[in-house]
Amino acid sequence: xxxxxxxxxxxxxxxxxxxxxxxxxxxEKREHDLNHKLWSARLLISNPDAxxxxxxxxxxxxxxxxxxxxxxxxxxxxxxxxLSESRARELLLDSVFIARQAVTEFLAEHSEVPAIDxxxxxxxxxPYGAALADGSEYRGNYGISRAELTDFHAARLEIILQAKPDxxxxxxxxxxxxxxxxxxxxxxxxxxxxxxxxxxxxxxHISDGTPVAECxxxxxxxxxxxxxxxxxxxxxxxxxxxxxxxSAAPQKRIVVYPNSGQSYDAExxxxxxxxxxxxxxxxxxNWFDAGATLIGGCCQTGPDHIRSIRAxxxx
Numbered sequence: 001x002x003x004x005x006x007x008x009x010x011x012x013x014x015x016x017x018x019x020x021x022x023x024x025x026x027x028e029k030r031e032h033d034l035n036h037k038l039w040s041a042r043l044l045i046s047n048p049d050a051x052x053x054x055x056x057x058x059x060x061x062x063x064x065x066x067x068x069x070x071x072x073x074x075x076x077x078x079x080x081x082x083l084s085e086s087r088a089r090e091l092l093l094d095s096v097f098i099a100r101q102a103v104t105e106f107l108a109e110h111s112e113v114p115a116i117d118x119x120x121x122x123x124x125x126x127p128y129g130a131a132l133a134d135g136s137e138y139r140g141n142y143g144i145s146r147a148e149l150t151d152f153h154a155a156r157l158e159i160i161l162q163a164k165p166d167x168x169x170x171x172x173x174x175x176x177x178x179x180x181x182x183x184x185x186x187x188x189x190x191x192x193x194x195x196x197x198x199x200x201x202x203x204x205h206i207s208d209g210t211p212v213a214e215c216x217x218x219x220x221x222x223x224x225x226x227x228x229x230x231x232x233x234x235x236x237x238x239x240x241x242x243x244x245x246x247s248a249a250p251q252k253r254i255v256v257y258p259n260s261g262q263s264y265d266a267e268x269x270x271x272x273x274x275x276x277x278x279x280x281x282x283x284x285x286n287w288f289d290a291g292a293t294l295i296g297g298c299c300q301t302g303p304d305h306i307r308s309i310r311a312x313x314x315x
Contacts, residue, residue: 001192002120002166004226010064010117011253011293013156016313017120019257019296020058020066023305027054029302037133039079041073042227045081048098053178055102061303063296065120065170066102070095074131074156089159096123096163124164125182125194127173128152140175140208150181150258157185161192170195172232174207177295186224195227195255195294203240212241216249229255233300235283236261242290254292261298281308288313 024040032050036042043050051069058066069091078088099121107113128149129137136142142149160168170182173196186194198206198221206212212230219225228249230241235258238239246252260280284295295313297305 001166004193007167007193007226010120010251013117014064016288016292017294018062018064018306018310018314019122019255019294020055020063021257021297021301021303022299023051023054023067023069023071025300026057026302027051030054037072038077039072039130039133040069041077041091041095044069044073044094044098045078045083048094051095052098052102052105055099056106057303058306059102059106059119061306062229062314063119063306064117065122065167065169065294065296066099067122067124068095068099068165069124069162071124071126071171072130072133074152075159077131092156092159093163096121096160099165114226114247120166122164122167122195123160124160125153125160125168125170127175127178129174130172136170136174138174138179138207145181146177146181149178150185153181154179154185157189160199161189165192167226168192170194170196171199172199174199176206176208176210176215176218177200179218183219183222183225187222189224192224193226194224195229195253196225197229197231197255198233200230200233200237200241200309203237204244211244213244213248216245216252220249220251225252227255227294229257229292229294231255231257233258234261235259235280238283238287238292239290242287242292246291253294255294256287256292257294257298257301259298260305277302277304277308280305281312284309286314 055066075088103119127137216228219228238258
């Protein structure tokens with residue numbers, strides 16, 4: 001697992017750390033059916049090679065950090081599909097191992113990449129609502145107690161950390177209460193660093209209506225959280241959100257990986273509009289200038305978006 005000094009050294013060498021883009025987006029482009037409660041995690045069961053291939057495509061495009069396919073994965077979710085609890089735990093571990101395998105294969109074919117620049121593997125920890133697959137991941141109104149929410153995240157983190165990811169990505173967090181729970185759990189760990197990124201419907205608030213500055217301030221004193229930011233958010237809101245996070249959490253790095261700029265039609269379950277990867281790269285430079293040092297993409301972004309970010313923000 002990476003240390004703060006290693007992360008700082010990475011940024012100093014390249015100016016920024018380029019993340020990957022949408023895993024599900026690329027899988028669907030390759031005609032994998034993700035219309036399922038497990039979403040991308042379904043392929044951990046049926047086609048792990050497809051996940052590895054997408055990881056490789058992002059590494060080839062310039063990603064310096066890839067996220068494992070564990071966002072929507074949980075023991076309960078796998079058990080509901082008829083798997084044993086032990087097999088469910090194995091699949092959570094596999095999500096990190098598959099990403100690590102993609103990095104190993106990439107480095108074997110790219111001897112010009114020094115060991116010190118080995119791409120980072122982040123274990124994705126999605127919100128509780130992602131496991132429910134009912135849209136509540138964008139609201140945070142789960143209808144469960146704080147203790148139940150803590151138990152859910154504690155159990156998943158305990159498994160994922162056994163796979164020894166470089167960092168943990170707690171992402172698309174919609175509510176302050178969930179951020180508090182994750183902070184408390186991360187505070188109990190002594191050997192992992194994490195970022196926490198929120199989903200935001202506008203330029204000032206996270207999904208449950210809490211000001212993003214309030215959430216950032218909550219995390220500023222947490223030693224285990226090295227970066228705070230936003231993801232799965234419309235790109236036009238990102239600059240404002242960076243400004244507020246930077247003011248409220250001056251000790252933290254800022255991580256941003258918004259959606260492509262297209263709009264999601266929930267009734268027809270399709271994305272509408274277009275996204276120019278070159279324009280996304282220009283936006284990334286704007287976010288970098290505002291203070292973000294970990295930059296990537298979320299829904300409807302792909303390798304071309306990442307290639308454009310790498311070209312515009314990194315040495």
